[in-house]
Amino acid sequence: MDDTGARHAGKNGFCTQIGNDDFAWFGTRASKSRLNFLDLLRAGHTDYVVNQAALDYMRGRALAGPVISQLAAHQLTQFADQAAWQTHLHRLGISALQVTPDPVCHRRSVVGQHPGAWTAARYGDCQ
Numbered sequence: 001m002d003d004t005g006a007r008h009a010g011k012n013g014f015c016t017q018i019g020n021d022d023f024a025w026f027g028t029r030a031s032k033s034r035l036n037f038l039d040l041l042r043a044g045h046t047d048y049v050v051n052q053a054a055l056d057y058m059r060g061r062a063l064a065g066p067v068i069s070q071l072a073a074h075q076l077t078q079f080a081d082q083a084a085w086q087t088h089l090h091r092l093g094i095s096a097l098q099v100t101p102d103p104v105c106h107r108r109s110v111v112g113q114h115p116g117a118w119t120a121a122r123y124g125d126c127q
Contacts, residue, residue, distance in 0.1 A: 003032045016040055048085040050077045067094055 002017045014032040018025045018040065027040050050071050058068050070092050079085040089095040 001037070003037075005032065046081040048079040048082070050074075070094065 001019075003014050004017075005012060005014050007013070008028075011030070013028055013030055014036075015026055015028050016032075016037065018027075029036055029040070055068055055072050058071075071094075074088075074092065076088060079088055086095060
């Protein structure tokens with residue numbers, strides 16, 4: 001993955017390349033943020049999923065155990081869009097948590113994966 005900046009028609013922009021030895025994908029956007037990159041990985045999908053891969057990722061990034069337990073124990077695991085996901089976090093009391101250091105400022109903040117798309121929690125840009 002790589003980003004490069006350029007001006008086109010008098011406006012700043014960024015071209016993001018995602019690929020490996022077998023494929024390459026390019027996209028142009030106005031932002032070079034972590035959130036923009038996660039949005040590109042989502043490939044137009046708007047849903048959020050909490051599954052075993054997401055829970056394992058949270059554990060691997062040392063997210064608070066009680067928060068992981070709360071997400072794992074809840075019957076709701078799929079959310080249509082960011083608003084539904086944020087509403088769920090708010091109902092669980094997770095959106096109001098404040099800790100130091102901020103655990104969401106990791107380079108990657110992937111919450112789950114479902115066929116054909118990455119589903120990522122958007123917590124705010126920590127640049």
